Amino acid sequence: MKQINRREFLKTLGLAGAAVTGVSLASCGGKKEEGDFNPNGTDTSEIPTDKMEYRSFPNLGEDKVSLLGYGCMRWPMVPDPNNEGRDIIDQEQVNQLVDYALAHGVNYFDSSPVYCQGQSEKCTGIALARHPRESYYIATKASNFFNSEFDNSVLMYKKSLEYFQTDYIDYYLLHSLGGGGAEAFKARFVNNGLLDYFYKEKQAGHIRHLGFSFHGDEEAWDYLMQLHDEGTYKWDFVQIQMNYVDWENASGRNTNAQYLYSELDKREIPVVIMEPLLGGRLSKLPNHVVARLKQAEPTKSSASWAFRWLGNHPRILTILSGMTYMEHLQDNLRSFCPFKPLNDEEMKFLADTAKIISEYPTIPCNDCKYCMPCPYGLDIPAILTHFNKMVNEGSVPEDAMDPKFKELRKRYLISYDRQVPKVRQASHCVKCGQCEPHCPQQIRIVSELERIDKLVEGMKQGNLGIAPEGSKS
Amino acid sequence: MLRKIRIALAAVFFICITGLFLDITGVWQSIFGWMAKLQFLPAVMGLSIVPILIVLVLTLIMGRFYCSVICPMGVFQDVVAWISRKFKKKNPYSYSKPKTWLRLAVLVLFIILVVTGFNGIAILVAPYSAYGRMVNNLLQPLYIMANNALAGVAAENESYTFWAVDPHLFVAPLLIVAAITFLIIVVLACIGGRTYCNTICPVGTVLGYVAKFSWFKPYIEVSKCKNCMKCSKNCKASAIDIKGGMVIDYTRCVACGNCLEECKFGALHFGHPTAAARIKPEKPAKVTKDTSAEKVDTNLRSMLTTAVVLGASAAIKAQEMKVDGGLAVIEDKKMPVRQTKILPPGAISASNLASKCTGCQLCVSNCPNGVLRPSTDLKTFMQPFSSYENGYCRPECNRCSEVCPAGAIKPISKEEKSSIQVGHAVWQPDNCIVITDGAECGNCARHCPVGAITMVPQDADDQFSPRIPAVNEERCIGCGACENLCPSRPLSAIHVEGHLVHKHI
Numbered sequence: 014m015k016q017i018n019r020r021e022f023l024k025t026l027g028l029a030g031a032a033v034t035g036v037s038l039a040s041c042g043g044k045k046e047e048g049d050f051n052p053n054g055t056d057t058s059e060i061p062t063d064k065m066e067y068r069s070f071p072n073l074g075e076d077k078v079s080l081l082g083y084g085c086m087r088w089p090m091v092p093d094p095n096n097e098g099r100d101i102i103d104q105e106q107v108n109q110l111v112d113y114a115l116a117h118g119v120n121y122f123d124s125s126p127v128y129c130q131g132q133s134e135k136c137t138g139i140a141l142a143r144h145p146r147e148s149y150y151i152a153t154k155a156s157n158f159f160n161s162e163f164d165n166s167v168l169m170y171k172k173s174l175e176y177f178q179t180d181y182i183d184y185y186l187l188h189s190l191g192g193g194g195a196e197a198f199k200a201r202f203v204n205n206g207l208l209d210y211f212y213k214e215k216q217a218g219h220i221r222h223l224g225f226s227f228h229g230d231e232e233a234w235d236y237l238m239q240l241h242d243e244g245t246y247k248w249d250f251v252q253i254q255m256n257y258v259d260w261e262n263a264s265g266r267n268t269n270a271q272y273l274y275s276e277l278d279k280r281e282i283p284v285v286i287m288e289p290l291l292g293g294r295l296s297k298l299p300n301h302v303v304a305r306l307k308q309a310e311p312t313k314s315s316a317s318w319a320f321r322w323l324g325n326h327p328r329i330l331t332i333l334s335g336m337t338y339m340e341h342l343q344d345n346l347r348s349f350c351p352f353k354p355l356n357d358e359e360m361k362f363l364a365d366t367a368k369i370i371s372e373y374p375t376i377p378c379n380d381c382k383y384c385m386p387c388p389y390g391l392d393i394p395a396i397l398t399h400f401n402k403m404v405n406e407g408s409v410p411e412d413a414m415d416p417k418f419k420e421l422r423k424r425y426l427i428s429y430d431r432q433v434p435k436v437r438q439a440s441h442c443v444k445c446g447q448c449e450p451h452c453p454q455q456i457r458i459v460s461e462l463e464r465i466d467k468l469v470e471g472m473k474q475g476n477l478g479i480a481p482e483g484s485k486s
Numbered sequence: 487m488l489r490k491i492r493i494a495l496a497a498v499f500f501i502c503i504t505g506l507f508l509d510i511t512g513v514w515q516s517i518f519g520w521m522a523k524l525q526f527l528p529a530v531m532g533l534s535i536v537p538i539l540i541v542l543v544l545t546l547i548m549g550r551f552y553c554s555v556i557c558p559m560g561v562f563q564d565v566v567a568w569i570s571r572k573f574k575k576k577n578p579y580s581y582s583k584p585k586t587w588l589r590l591a592v593l594v595l596f597i598i599l600v601v602t603g604f605n606g607i608a609i610l611v612a613p614y615s616a617y618g619r620m621v622n623n624l625l626q627p628l629y630i631m632a633n634n635a636l637a638g639v640a641a642e643n644e645s646y647t648f649w650a651v652d653p654h655l656f657v658a659p660l661l662i663v664a665a666i667t668f669l670i671i672v673v674l675a676c677i678g679g680r681t682y683c684n685t686i687c688p689v690g691t692v693l694g695y696v697a698k699f700s701w702f703k704p705y706i707e708v709s710k711c712k713n714c715m716k717c718s719k720n721c722k723a724s725a726i727d728i729k730g731g732m733v734i735d736y737t738r739c740v741a742c743g744n745c746l747e748e749c750k751f752g753a754l755h756f757g758h759p760t761a762a763a764r765i766k767p768e769k770p771a772k773v774t775k776d777t778s779a780e781k782v783d784t785n786l787r788s789m790l791t792t793a794v795v796l797g798a799s800a801a802i803k804a805q806e807m808k809v810d811g812g813l814a815v816i817e818d819k820k821m822p823v824r825q826t827k828i829l830p831p832g833a834i835s836a837s838n839l840a841s842k843c844t845g846c847q848l849c850v851s852n853c854p855n856g857v858l859r860p861s862t863d864l865k866t867f868m869q870p871f872s873s874y875e876n877g878y879c880r881p882e883c884n885r886c887s888e889v890c891p892a893g894a895i896k897p898i899s900k901e902e903k904s905s906i907q908v909g910h911a912v913w914q915p916d917n918c919i920v921i922t923d924g925a926e927c928g929n930c931a932r933h934c935p936v937g938a939i940t941m942v943p944q945d946a947d948d949q950f951s952p953r954i955p956a957v958n959e960e961r962c963i964g965c966g967a968c969e970n971l972c973p974s975r976p977l978s979a980i981h982v983e984g985h986l987v988h989k990h991i
Contacts, residue, residue, distance in 0.1 A: 387813075390816040441929070442929070443927040446926075
């Protein structure tokens with residue numbers, strides 16, 4: 014990371030002062046550097062408009078889907094002038110991004126009623142409706158987590174059609190199955206007759222393909238596959254979290270992607286990929302890992318490795334990436350226009366890299382913000398991603414005897430205050446646990462926050478790893 | 487020469503002491519903290535023998551050197567007067583009769599107020615403390631704004647050189663007192679130079695009468711004097727009486743040395759006056775002019791200008807700060823009504839703090855946790871007390887006890903602090919989310935640095951009933967971690983009641 018001393022800092026002050034006067038822009042979540050963008054890409058060549066890789070499968074009919082799909086979870090946002098604590102979509106930017114993506118062959122747009130504080134479908138719809146309906150595929154979801162009553166869920170579905178200004182959805186997903194196992198699935202979709210309704214809609218042509226997205230353990234997965242095998246419900250496609258780290262090293266209670274993918278491949282079900290970069294964690298890698306990738310391919314970004322690795326898997330229909338800025342989009346397009354598969358040696362190289370990454374003690378937070386808003390005002394993803402940033406930079410002191418303790422402590426505490434206002438920091442967690450069921454990565458948020466709070470407290474008191482931590486009840 | 491040394495030393499003291507009231511990091515304090523400890527009135531209030539002796543001995547040797555160099559209020563008036571002289575005709579001052587009755591009356595009144603416990607009013611005229619209040623209320627807010635703007639730029643650059651701190655906490659009566667003090671001092675300094683020091687300031691009066699007996703002092707060699715009056719007209723203390731017998735009023739002379747350089751005839755000397763000086767033969771003397779003193783001042787001015795420019799550009803940036811999006815709105819905490827005020831550890835007792843504190847605001851300026859603020863009660867006016875809406879008295883911090891020059895907050899170590907009980911926590915069931923929302927919480931217990939809070943089932947017979955905090959008042963030190971981190975807003979469900987006398991536990 015970049016470090017500058019006081020004198021250099023004062024020197025660059027004039028320049029920097031001018032630079033920061035621009036309008037600050039946030040993505041869906043509010044922080045600037047998020048999205049699946051890797052700043053390490055150095056390729057500046059022109060991006061061709063006719064070289065996009067497309068995939069099609071017999072069970073999806075004539076559909077030709079671009080291998081890069083647009084994830085609409087991280088659209089650029091600006092603070093709402095009329096509503097403190099809320100952001101609104103920067104529609105102008107969204108239009109530009111959508112136009113550029115379509116022009117370069119991206120034709121799959123994946124949204125949900127809950128993304129971007131509930132504004133994603135509408136703004137994506139506005140941008141897409143400016144183009145012929147047959148030039149793109151719409152994917153959106155039944156995100157009936159809070160209220161899964163039939164009427165409410167159908168209303169959500171109808172709203173989706175309205176927002177996308179259309180009478181059919183190409184790819185409709187049951188949002189985030191797996192958590193809560195078979196019971197939760199039945200409660201949300203079966204017992205209330207919702208899934209039967211969706212199948213009727215499919216017959217009527219309002220839903221072209223029906224599938225689900227998944228976060229959960231093997232048992233929940235097997236149940237869903239069993240339904241398919243028995244013919245109770247047939248899945249046209251399935252969306253899973255897959256990348257070269259999750260392949261064999263999935264975090265928490267999540268199932269290894271290798272297993273999920275092979276199960277789908279066996280059944281010839283096309284696969285949609287989410288979290289190809291783990292919310293940017295595979296582009297913001299620790300320095301020594303970046304160095305490793307750069308040595309192998311100096312002009313390619315860290316992210317391009319992840320995309321090419323995925324592209325090597327033939328059952329994949331499309332790879333979703335949430336691109337907040339034009340640079341994200343351009344960098345990702347370079348990985349697919351044209352697409353160049355990895356050779357065996359490179360695949361092996363990435364498998365080794367995945368080991369290094371998975372052994373790194375970061376928290377698997379992808380900054381998706383499903384846990385938000387915390388009723389007590391904590392900014393959970395900001396706390397966790399800040400911790401990860403510090404881990405990646407090697408700025409987490411082990412104990413107060415560490416010769417670099419003072420310097421690391423200063424860096425950690427200052428950047429913590431910068432990233433998260435004091436009243437939204439981990440020390441304010443009351444352990445209500447309302448966040449945990451929403452986390453698709455099954456992070457034990459409460460204990461992670463407590464761990465970070467203890468770490469910070471140890472740093473502040475200067476007794477990290479020496480004195481017993483604050484006495485407990 | 488003497489004058490140049492005096493100006494250089496005064497500049498050093500003035501800038502460093504001002505810095506003590508501005509710096510939030512504690513670095514300045516660790517280097518220049520001793521300068522505040524030399525201040526006469528706080529030392530007297532705190533009965534600190536060493537600084538008192540240093541100042542008295544210094545005064546007996548070379549007169550009111552203290553008033554010209556060490557006292558920031560004295561130097562501040564010199565700066566104001568120097569600036570105002572730029573817009574005035576030459577030779578702005580003239581000799582005036584001493585206002586002995588007024589000086590003694592103010593001094594006596596001051597002592598009476600202190601003895602009867604009305605320190606809050608008495609310390610309005612305390613010179614160093616009045617200066618501290620001006621800096622704390624008028625300058626530190628700007629300093630913090632500039633600092634935070636730099637911190638914003640530093641954040642953009644991933645630099646950790648500057649970091650943002652909480653904005654200045656304005657207390658209206660203090661702001662008014664500081665503003666009025668500032669106006670009065672500026673007006674007096676513009677018109678009469680050291681009028682404040684020689685009519686109102688209790689320290690000036692005391693040191694003035696000590697300075698009468700000082701060994702070295704400026705004196706007039708009568709034989710060389712041409713009665714040009716230049717010295718008298720440039721004496722900011724109006725202390726040189728030429729017509730009345732070529733004498734200097736040493737109770738008012740602040741040993742600044744200006745007269746020595748004004749005299750074109752070499753009639754003024756600094757040293758031990760001899761009888762020979764009073765006799766009158768004639769001899770012309772050579773005159774040299776030196777402008778280096780001016781240079782010091784120009785440098786000072788350019789420095790201040792850059793500071794102002796920096797501050798202004800910084801202020802523009804501060805307004806562009808981005809607010810968070812998609813987060814629950816957090817209500818600000820309100821100060822609970824406390825039966826007894828909380829005083830910082832080291833204050834020993836309410837009466838100790840009240841009788842010694844001169845209200846300089848150095849502790850308030852330095853509190854890194856936003857805990858200390860000045861009182862607005864009549865008897866303890868401008869003296870500090872603690873409250874925990876913005877932060878709490880953190881276990882690793884003993885800054886206020888380190889900075890206090892008056893012994894109102896006695897120095898304590900961090901270890902000692904963990905056993906000083908300044909108050910105790912009181913649970914307010916009506917606000918507690920365990921009671922109101924049936925939620926699990928325990929954040930107070932988790933953050934208690936001394937383990938004084940235990941979460942116990944509300945219903946003793948039901949192990950699984952909601953757990954409420956049970957405070958062991960004997961172990962509680964009153965640091966306010968529980969109060970500050972309580973999720974209940976605007977009023978916390980647990981708050982600290984202060985103790986009149988602090989206990990070691």
